[in-house]
Amino acid sequence: MIVIHFKFYATNNDAEYEALINGLKIALEMGVQNLITRSDSELVVNQVNGGFQTRGPRTELYLRCTLRLIGKFKEVRLECVPRKKNSNADALAKMGSQQEAVLLGSIPLEIQEIPSIPEIEAMQVDEAPKETWMMPLFAYIHKGTLTEDKFKARRLRYQAARYVVYDEVLYKRGFNQPLLRCVDEEEGN
Template sequence: MGENPPESERETWRLSVDGSSCLTGSGAGVLLVSPSGWTLEYALRFGFKATNNEAEWEALIAGLTIARHLEVQRIEVSSDSQLVVGLTSGEYEPREDSMVKYLSHFQSLKLAFEILSVTKIPRAENARADQLSKLATAGELEKNQTVMIHYLDRPTISEADVMDVDIPQGPNWMTPFIYWLRDEILPEDPAEARKLVYRANRFQLRGGILYKRSFSFPSLRCLAPQEAEYALREVHEGVCGNHTGGRTLSHKLVRQGYYWPTLHQEAVDLVRRCDKCQRNANISRRPSQPLTSITAPWPFA
């Protein structure tokens, strides 16, 4: 009887990746095998032009991303790209700016695994991943129902250049309610404190978000001034906006589940400032039809 494999080998996943670039398009193939033999085949089609090296990197990053979502801790990666293996092992130094970004993205993904190794294998031993990458560039990809398909509109490294900036918001009308409902902190002025406690019965704090109780609608989410201005303009002149009047605009925002104290007045002010509304609005003092002159045959007839 043979000896059982070590625990580390039984828990190690195996990942085979390959990229393909040709005149008809670019794509990647990913083959992920669990320790128990469960296999996941993945074809990735690119909506952008990519070189062979970039396609190899995209395949590697896609495979590691899938493994991270599956909470894999130990993984062995096989690739037939000498450049990718050399860069990940530190044998090569990246010269192109795109290779530097891909390597940096790989280093950030590497932190999610306990053990991660990338090995160079001959192309003949990476046949299935190569077939998947070729399949991603073929026209009959949509007809294949046994392979998971994903479309990548832009390179992965382009997402690393975008950074979400959270603009801090100063104290606003919601701050006293949040302090009271969350920390039970009241204003120093006794009159303001009594008024706040009375008004706070109409509000509730759930998950750090302030809501206002409503009689005929579900709880209304309270908006800060910056959020309120965006919501007003989006409903008034956004994709589905039709430049409604101030009262209709405020009622529509309430039906959408939003609230702030000056909602109605700000809606009216926005409509008054809207250039298109002022140019195309009906003039109430204008007669509905042209005036008709009446001639009198004699005075006071």
């Protein structure tokens, strides 16, 4: 048995995957070829066994990392254990989640500084904005630009009555919001 304390933010599902990944790594270091692994996380067990799909890029990375490690074994069977029958694992998990982990007896403690998966990076895409339904509406309200098509122009004028441009941003009017008038128009009256 081993207790691992994470020095990074991890959701419950992340922690379940981290425990599985660390267990697989230890088994590989020991030279194990055939392995039966038990977990009380129904979600992780079913995702690894192919019964559930992953949602989100982080979970997908954890699943790929786990499957890559499983591929190094001759045979791996992952089973779900009811939480009621998994009290030893729960006790270890509680020890690992404490800030100041107090060890009972001779259970080794490892501190994991970073997740087993790479950090997800957001990419910035420099691409010209595509034509959306808002652009002709914005152009009409802001500059009075109308299309040549009479049907589309009529529809645009009708639709524009429900929107307003403020500080170069298009907003939809609320039910009780009065129509805004231009200051120049008021001064001319």
